[in-house]
Amino acid sequence: MVTITQSQDIEFLKEQARIVRIEILKMLTQAGSGHTGGSLSAADIVTALYFYKMRHRPDDPKWQERDRFILSKGHAAPLLYTALALTGYFDKSLLSTLRKTGSPLQGHPSSKMLQGVEVSTGSLGQGLSIANGMALGLRLDKRCSRVYCLMGDGEIQEGQVWEAAMTASHYFLDNICAIVDFNEMQIDGRCSDVMKIDPLPEKWKAFGWHIFEIDGHNMQEIVDALDEAEKIKFKPSVIIARTIKGKGVSIFEGKVEYHGLAPTKEELEIALKELGADGK
């Protein structure tokens, strides 16, 4: 994999992230429900994965040498669907069916219904265990594929995450890269008020992980961390990405109420204008 160093490549990814955000907001508004805040906070990270870091073939979703992505925070489904559509797994027009009866774009991702979704998620805290299993299987087959697992910060309150954190370290799973979308908010409020998760880096370090702490909206930092994580041997890596819930649209940024709310038509208009997509 060629490392991105040139500024125009970073600019390309930033532009893709902008388009991803536009599509997320459009589909959420059409659906009338869904999770806006956490889809936007992880948009830069997932864009970097699908448009840069991961080896994958949208025309051959089961390609054995592919890297795997698990959206453990399944409520950010609109983000995953957008990344899949824009990289060519299915037609973009399908995005408008989000959450509609009979649509393969379920409220939370279903691998049985949609190509490109590696595994169904939605019940929080389960993705990292699945990622570990994939990583163990890939290693048994001597494949060099990597497994990426995106978790919410509120999600890591689930005990299973820490069972899995032990497992990855115990089995030296250096083909795993976990990412924590550290937006410091969950549905009932700030994480620090609902259930303290700090200190995050120390927790992961104590569980035997290599830590990267980055600004989850700085594309260069995201790309660098993903590249560096690949070089870490004999231990799993976690990228703790500081993010802002609802990032990219001023009326949603840092607003906990948009965790589980879709934009209204009026809000969408404001959002599209801010994202430079008015009239589209």
Next chain:
Amino acid sequence: MGSREEQKTEQRTDFFGQAIATRDAYGEALVELGKRNEKVVVLDADLSGSTKTAKFAKAFSERFFNMGISEQDMMGTSGGLSLAGKIPFASTFAVFASGRAWDQIRQTICYSHLNVKIVASHAGITVGEDGASHQALEDVALMRALPGIVVIVPSDGFETKQVIDAVAEYEGPVYVRLGRAKVPSVMPEDYKFQIGKAHKFHIGRDVNIIADGIMVSAALQAKEMLSKKGIDAGVINMPVIKPLDNDILIEAAKASKFIVTAEEHSIIGGLGGAVSEFLSENHPVKIKKIGTKDTFGGSGKPDELLKLFGLTAEDIVRTILHKE
């Protein structure tokens, strides 16, 4: 009924020399399967000595993963291994597999219809001295409610070995329920296990006993005792609770108009529940369910517990006599 067949049955049910716990049969079957199929991997949650997966661990250390005391993580990891093309067998006690990790089995394994084989040992009250906290009496009900899963309760070691081979060939989630205690060998030598197929020892005119697990041998003993009283009791081994063998149930209900189910499990939601659900809609007959009665288990010697909870051949006989 011919006396030769009677003798054969008696010999089988009394032949404790061949008695083997289903978990021991599992341990042996896994090693054989591991030799034949490289895709087979095994996970355990710190109970490999008890579930007998330790034999596989010794033979194929690179394909065995001890997950520590973390059943939820074990189910998720099994799911991931299946997505990487492996055939994972995940084992722990039935109470932890079905209870502690139910959400992982639902959300990760069943919803994605992953090729994971959950083989749970130490089911039922014959766990014995460890008591109620370790005796799964509702696991079949919990598993059976999940869409797309196959639920199997083998009756003896011979059948268990065949079950393990069959589920490895089958694509999709499976729950297999095994016991701690030794059980007599009951299935005939030419028996061939198939998912969705029951085995009829005999179809009775007066009553038919549908049993699974250790209750199959009790049912066979009850049949002999009833025969001496002039009652023609049939016995059917129903090892697959989901999907049920509907044809055999219809045949049995038509033959006797009285059905007794027998299982080492709560009468709520297990074999008795499944049989009742099906027959009430398709061929209603009188059904009596033998099992534990909406209660937890307890400590004691397995044989004493079976008497205490009403799970012996005598209990089956009494239930049948009182109906009439």
